[in-house]
Amino acid sequence: MAGRPRALMIQGTGSDVGKSLLVAALARAFANRGLSVRPFKPQNMSNNAAVTADGGEIGRAQALQARAARVPLSVHMNPVLLKPQSDVGAQVIVQGRMLGTAKAAEYQARKGELLSAVLDSFARVGDGADLVLVEGAGSPAEVNLRARDIANMGFALAAEVPVVLAGDIDRGGVIASLVGTHAVLDDRDRAAIKGFIINKFRGDIRLFDDGLTEIERRTGWRGYGVVPFLPAAAKLPAEDAVVLDHWRDGPGKGLRVAVPMLSRIANFDDFDPLRLEPSVSVTMVPPGRPLPLDADLIILPGSKSTIADLAFFRTQGWDVDLHAHIRRGGRVLGICGGYQMLGRTIADPGGIEGPAGAVDGLGWLDVDTVLTGSKVLKPVSGRGVAGEGAFTGYEMHVGVTTGPGRDRPMLHLDGMGPEGAVSADGRIAGCYIHGLFGADAFRVGFLAGFGQASGLAYELSVDATLDECAAGVEAALDVDGLLALAG
Structure with a gap:
């Protein structure tokens, strides 16, 4: 060539x-x-x-x-x-x-x-x-x-x-x-x-x-x-869901977060910054185990197949666990597919993610979603409506979500307006934005809402870790030989 x-x-x-x-x-x-x-x-x-x-x-x-x-x-x-x-x-x-x-x-x-x-x-x-x-x-x-x-x-x-x-x-x-x-x-x-x-x-x-x-x-x-x-x-974001098999129970410190491992879980690196926070314990809950009773916050993650994963969620009995968690005063956050699941209905008339049809959502947010053929892919920035700081993130989804719940948005996007929905009591929220917790200012404000302080500068830590790994391979490998091999 x-x-x-x-x-x-x-x-x-x-x-x-x-x-x-x-x-x-x-x-x-x-x-x-x-x-x-x-x-x-x-x-x-x-x-x-x-x-x-x-x-x-x-x-x-x-x-x-x-x-x-x-x-x-x-x-x-x-x-x-x-x-x-x-x-x-x-x-x-x-x-x-x-x-x-x-x-x-x-x-x-x-x-x-x-x-x-x-x-x-x-x-x-x-x-x-x-x-x-x-x-x-x-x-x-x-x-x-x-x-x-x-x-x-x-x-x-x-x-x-x-x-x-x-x-x-x-x-x-x-x-x-x-x-x-x-x-x-x-x-x-x-x-x-x-x-x-x-x-x-x-x-x-x-x-x-x-x-x-x-x-x-x-x-x-x-x-x-x-x-x-x-x-x-x-400390670096993982790509392959195989790592979740080794990332299960957090040490029980500070804010206790539980994330159900959906069968088609997507963009689970959203939770890496929370996992690294000294004041946060993140537990990935595998199939066959209930959502933990002592969780302060349950996060429904993104999914590559929302309706199928909603059925999977119910098969595990997690919908019952979620109801009990909310009844005890627990908080819930849905991101992307998890946001769609928290709504009243999800319709897929064109069979975008599976067989065409419509299902009832979990019903905790007053919104409805219709999956459409056009995929939303765009970088975004904004701030949290409840006092969380600025963030940069991205949207990656099919579907349009509407309904009265969006009159109480979770976020405000720069140049785009309100995003997401929050329940009337403020304890249940959802949005389409990935990458929120990677933004230090947003994460500081989010944790403050739970009475926890942040002890992490995430963006700096990623770059420092890359430098540390680079130094490790420089010391271990014939890097000059590899460069010469490249031609």
Whole structure:
């Protein structure tokens, strides 16, 4: 591919091996060296998304990586985004815009058609950059999906980008996962991988010297280093809902917040700033467990499939728990899909998120929602009506919500007017805006309403954590060698 930008691709032996963090840390490390760096992920699957300035959407991991690189977001940083709506189907976003929905088998048959869009976006991202850091998806060892692959080796060969394979030693079997990947790849794919990284190592790294030698002997790939387990990474927004399996009970301090883990929970990084607050305990409540009796605040999160998740909510008995919580004087907040659920009705006449129809909502806010075909994607700013400070955030939803409850708004948006709804007694509220708690001024005012002080400067903490992770990979990896490999 003539004239391609200097680029390096980080693939992994599986999901959740730390690819996203490695790319973010390397992006910050190279940016700190004065290079113009851009992140890129050909195909992503996540219900955590970010809105770009031009009204498109990309995966949250690429938004964090762009922040690490100190560059504005672009829809071309993640040209194909899949947002699961069921166990077998997903919404397909191409270059920031919703293309439609597809079942898994249908998408596998069609995704080869998207390679041209992926390569177009890669060229756009690389224009004027010193380096593009590319993140793979899942594992290249899924050879059953290789024929139409655009996420891993299919992209790497088409774009002529060298690959470094990351393995997670913390989960065990890292030698087998790297050597096994080498064994199942065909010759062309195997040759495109130039080296490997061991990630998440705990203990004395020297004890793995023989392991490195064995991997190099069996694969012929060069080891670029061993990255220690970086505890600071837990302070960064997570993209994959798999992390929620390890994020359950808070320590019971201060304000006690409970968030039900909906089956299609979306943009759950909304709660990261609350989780990091010294005066707040956040509990993610998994299916099969009741909403805790001692919660001060229950937050209904966003959902990729609101009506289906409302049914799921009721199946868990959480509607009964919520009623008891409100009767005890507890507070409730709904964000996006959670806001829609708190209303009187939700209608989906066009079958946007599932079978066409209408259902009763939970009935705690005097509003009604109709899901529509047009998707709202826009950055916003404003202030809380109840004295909370300023915020910047974003809207990302289908649906129009109306009703008398909106005469008591939760927020005031700059240049747009009132947003959301609040119950007559002020204890139940909802809005469409994501990212509220990431704004320090808003969060300070929000916590003050519960008699709690904020002890966190969130935006500063994210940047400090990125610098800490960058320093960690600089010390652990042959970063100069990786840059040379990029060409």
